[in-house]
Amino acid sequence: QVQLVQSGPEVKKPGASVKVSCEASGYIFTSYGIGWVRQAPGQGLEWVGWSSTYNGNGDYAQKFQGRVTMTTDTSTNTAYLELRSLRSDDTAVYFCARSGHSSSSYGDYWGQGTLVTVSS
Amino acid sequence: DIQMTQSPYSLSASVGDRVTIICRASQSISTYLNWYQQRPGKAPKLLVYSASSLQSGVPSRFSGSGSGTDFTLTISSLQPEDFASYYCQQTYNARTTFGQGTRLE
Numbered sequence: 001q002v003q004l005v006q007s008g009p010e011v012k013k014p015g016a017s018v019k020v021s022c023e024a025s026g027y028i029f030t031s032y033g034i035g036w037v038r039q040a041p042g043q044g045l046e047w048v049g050w051s052s053t054y055n056g057n058g059d060y061a062q063k064f065q066g067r068v069t070m071t072t073d074t075s076t077n078t079a080y081l082e083l084r085s086l087r088s089d090d091t092a093v094y095f096c097a098r099s100g101h102s103s104s105s106y107g108d109y110w111g112q113g114t115l116v117t118v119s120s
Numbered sequence: 121d122i123q124m125t126q127s128p129y130s131l132s133a134s135v136g137d138r139v140t141i142i143c144r145a146s147q148s149i150s151t152y153l154n155w156y157q158q159r160p161g162k163a164p165k166l167l168v169y170s171a172s173s174l175q176s177g178v179p180s181r182f183s184g185s186g187s188g189t190d191f192t193l194t195i196s197s198l199q200p201e202d203f204a205s206y207y208c209q210q211t212y213n214a215r216t217t218f219g220q221g222t223r224l225e
Contacts, residue, residue, distance in 0.1 A: 044219070045218040061215060097164075103215070104152070105216075
C-alpha cells in the first residue's frame with residue numbers, strides 16, 4: 001500500500017535551517033511528484049511547493065522563494081524539504097503528499113506530518 | 121494568486137443531517153477544485169478531485185459539484201466520523217491555494 005513516512009519533530013532556533021524527509025513506498029516513486037504543505041498551530045493549510053521526482057525540478061510558493069529547497073533521492077525513494085533562515089512564524093506541521101506531474105496537482109496520499117518548532 | 125473563500129467558517133450539525141459547504145474562487149478555475157477532510161492531529165485526506173470526482177474509498181454520502189467560481193461539497197447524511205475540518209483547494213494554476221477551512225462540529 002502507498003505510504004509516505006516523514007522524519008520526526010524538530011526544534012530550531014531563529015536563523016537556523018531545517019531539513020524534513022519524506023520516504024515513499026508502495027508505488028513507483030518517479031511516477032508522481034511530491035508536494036509540501038504546512039499548517040501553523042490552529043491555522044489552515046498553506047502550500048509550500050512541489051518537487052518533481054523525475055527531473056528534480058521544483059516550484060515554490062512566492063513567499064518561500066530563496067529560503068526553500070526541495071530535492072528528491074530516487075535511490076532511497078525519499079523527498080526532502082529544506083527551509084533556511086527560520087523565523088518563529090515558520091513554526092508549523094509540514095506535510096508531504098504524493099502529487100501529479102506538475103505543481104498544479106492534488107495530493108492523494110499524505111505523510112503523517114512533521115512538527116517544526118522555531119524558538120529561541 | 122487565486123483566492124479561495126469558504127463558507128461558513130464553522131457549522132454546527134447533528135448526525136443524519138444534510139450539510140453543504142461552499143467554496144468560491146476569485147476567478148474562474150473551471151473544475152480544478154479539490155476537497156479534503158482533516159481530523160484533529162491528522163493529515164488531510166482527499167475526498168473529491170476535479171470538482172465532482174469521488175476519490176477511491178470515500179463514502180458515497182460525500183459529493184462535490186460546481187464549475188467556474190462556485191463549488192459545493194455536500195454530505196448527504198452526517199456520520200459521527202464526519203465531524204472534522206474541510207478544505208477546498210484550487211489547482212488551476214501552478215501556485216495552488218487552499219480555502220481557509222470549514223469546521224464541522
